[in-house]
Amino acid sequence: MPTNTLSEFLDLLQSDGELSRVTAAVDPVLEITEIADRISKRPAPHGHNEPDRSSAASLGGKALLFEHVQGSDIPVAINTFGSYHRVNLALGSKNLAELAGRIEDLIKPQMPTTFMEKVKKLPDLLKLGSFPPKTVRSGICQQVVLEGEQADLTRLPLLQCWPLDGDLSSGQVADPAAVKSDGAGQSGTGRYITFGGVHTVDPETGARNIGMYRVQMHSARLCAMHWHMHHDGARHFRRWQARGEKMPLAIALGGESVLPYCATAPLPPGVEELLLAGFLNGNGIEMVKCRSIDLLVPANSEIVVEGYVDPNEKLMEGPFGDHTGFYSLADWYPAFHVTAITHRRNPIYPTTIVGKPPMEDYFLGKATERIFLPLLRTIVPDIVDYCLPVSGVFHNCVFVSIGKEYPQQARRVMHAIWGAGQMSFTKFIIVVDEHVNVHDEQDVLFHLFANCDPKRDSEIVTGPLDILDHASATYGAGSKIGFDATAKLPSEGAPRVWPREMAMNEATRQLVDRRWSEFGLG
Ligand SMILES: Cc1cc2nc3c(=O)[nH]c(=O)nc-3n(C[C@H](O)[C@H](O)[C@H](O)COP(=O)(O)O)c2cc1C
Ligand SMILES: [Mn+2]
Numbered sequence: 001m002p003t004n005t006l007s008e009f010l011d012l013l014q015s016d017g018e019l020s021r022v023t024a025a026v027d028p029v030l031e032i033t034e035i036a037d038r039i040s041k042r043p044a045p046h047g048h049n050e051p052d053r054s055s056a057a058s059l060g061g062k063a064l065l066f067e068h069v070q071g072s073d074i075p076v077a078i079n080t081f082g083s084y085h086r087v088n089l090a091l092g093s094k095n096l097a098e099l100a101g102r103i104e105d106l107i108k109p110q111m112p113t114t115f116m117e118k119v120k121k122l123p124d125l126l127k128l129g130s131f132p133p134k135t136v137r138s139g140i141c142q143q144v145v146l147e148g149e150q151a152d153l154t155r156l157p158l159l160q161c162w163p164l165d166g167d168l169s170s171g172q173v174a175d176p177a178a179v180k181s182d183g184a185g186q187s188g189t190g191r192y193i194t195f196g197g198v199h200t201v202d203p204e205t206g207a208r209n210i211g212m213y214r215v216q217m218h219s220a221r222l223c224a225m226h227w228h229m230h231h232d233g234a235r236h237f238r239r240w241q242a243r244g245e246k247m248p249l250a251i252a253l254g255g256e257s258v259l260p261y262c263a264t265a266p267l268p269p270g271v272e273e274l275l276l277a278g279f280l281n282g283n284g285i286e287m288v289k290c291r292s293i294d295l296l297v298p299a300n301s302e303i304v305v306e307g308y309v310d311p312n313e314k315l316m317e318g319p320f321g322d323h324t325g326f327y328s329l330a331d332w333y334p335a336f337h338v339t340a341i342t343h344r345r346n347p348i349y350p351t352t353i354v355g356k357p358p359m360e361d362y363f364l365g366k367a368t369e370r371i372f373l374p375l376l377r378t379i380v381p382d383i384v385d386y387c388l389p390v391s392g393v394f395h396n397c398v399f400v401s402i403g404k405e406y407p408q409q410a411r412r413v414m415h416a417i418w419g420a421g422q423m424s425f426t427k428f429i430i431v432v433d434e435h436v437n438v439h440d441e442q443d444v445l446f447h448l449f450a451n452c453d454p455k456r457d458s459e460i461v462t463g464p465l466d467i468l469d470h471a472s473a474t475y476g477a478g479s480k481i482g483f484d485a486t487a488k489l490p491s492e493g494a495p496r497v498w499p500r501e502m503a504m505n506e507a508t509r510q511l512v513d514r515r516w517s518e519f520g521l522g
Contacts, residue, residue: 006254096370131278139299160190162321172319224317254302414482
C-alpha cells in the first residue's frame, strides 16, 4: 500500500533495507548532489521485474536521509524514488506492468470508438473507479504556521545542485544582452526547490493542477517559477495574467507517497492529477485550506510554501543543471511571492537532483512510460509497446513497436505520436516490428541500421519541441525525425525481395537442448 506521509514512506524504505541515514553534517550547496549522484549510480538493493533491459534498470542505490544539513534544522530526503523497487513501493504496485494492467481494466469496459470520443473520454476514464480528493478541517502540514517576516525560505535546506546554478556571470544565459555583466540585482541564488508539487487553479474552470516544476529562490520571500510554456501551470498563469489578477500558488512537499509521481504525470490539460493520485492511493487525497491564499493543499504534506504569482513581474531564472545533462540557460520567468510557510512539527524536506541520466527522474519517467501505455493505445492501437530509452532523456527519443499490417503504417504511428500530448515533443522516433524488443537498445539499433534506407525511410517534420532542447535554432520549436525500421513492403518503395531474419529452427533447438549434457560444454 502507498503511504500517507513522507515520514511513513521513509520508515517503509528503512524496514525494506532501502534507506541510508547520514548523520555527518553535510553542505546543501553541491555536497549533497555529489553524494546522491554517486549513490544513485550504485546497484539498487532489490532487483526489479520490469521489461527494461538497459544498464540503468538495476541501478539506483538507496534512498538517503541527511539528518544534519548545514544552515537548517530540517533533514533532507533524496533519491526516495530512485529505483524501480522504490517507485513501486510509493505507488503500491508489484511492478509497473501490473499497475498499467489496472489502468487498462479501468478503460476497457467503455472504450469509445472514434478518436475524438476517446480524447474527450479521458477525464471520465480517470474518474471512473477513482477516489476524489476530500476537504478536511485541519492537517499536519499546518502544525506550524509562519507568516510575514517569519516565512523565510532561507530556513529550509534548499539545495544548490550544480556549480553554475543561478550564476548569471557564467554566460549560460538565453539573452546575454539582457544581463548586466555581473548579473547584479538580477541573479537569483543557486538554491532550488526541486521535488515540490506546484498547485494552481484555472481561473475560468476551477480545475486544479499539480505540476512538478523547479522553483528558484531569489530571496527569503521571492522565487522564480520555471514552468515550461507547454505545461499546465504556465497555461493557468496565462489565464490569470489575461485577467490582470495575481495567481494563488502553493508548493507542497511530501504527503501521500503517490503525490510526487502524480505531479510529473503528463495528464491532458483539465484532467486533475488529484484524481490519478486518489486512484493510485486507493483513497481520496485529504486537502486542507491554505492559511494565506484561497487554495487547497494535501493535508499530509511535510511543508507547504504559500504565495502568489504576480501577473506583471518577471525574474531571471537559471541557469540550472538540467535532466538533459546540460545547463538550461537563464531566462525570464514569473515571480512568486511567498506569503506563508506552514509545516508539520519536525518536518523532512524532500528533494531531488537531475543531471546526466540515469538519475532519480529516470524511474519516474519509466512509471509514466508503463502507466500511459494503455492510454496511448486507446489513441494509437497500432502500438504494441514503446520505450523511452535512457539516452533520450524522455523527449529526445522513443522506440515504438507495431503490428504492421499495411503500407506506411509506421508513419501513421509517428504522426500520431507527434500529436499526442507531451509525447509530441519527441525528436527521434524509431518504429520497429513487433518481434523487436523495444526495451533492448541493441535490438532496436540493429533493426534501425539494417532495415532503413535513410532517404526512403525517414520522415522529417517541423513542430513544437521541448523547451529544453538546445539544438534547434528556435526556442521550443524545430525539426523532428522518424525512422521506419520495420520490414518494408514492395508498395513502400522496396521492390527487391526483403530477406528474412535468421533464426534456428525449433526442432534443432530442442535437439541441442536435449543433448546438451553430452557435449561436456558446461
Ligand atoms: C524531477 C523533475 C523535475 C521537473 N522539473 C520541471 C520544471 O522545472 N518545469 C517544468 O515545466 N516541468 C518540469 N518537469 C516535468 C513536469 O513535471 C511534467 O512534464 C508534468 O507532466 C507537468 O505537469 P502538467 O502537465 O500538469 O503541467 C519535471 C519533472 C521531473 C520528474
Ligand atoms: Mn496537468
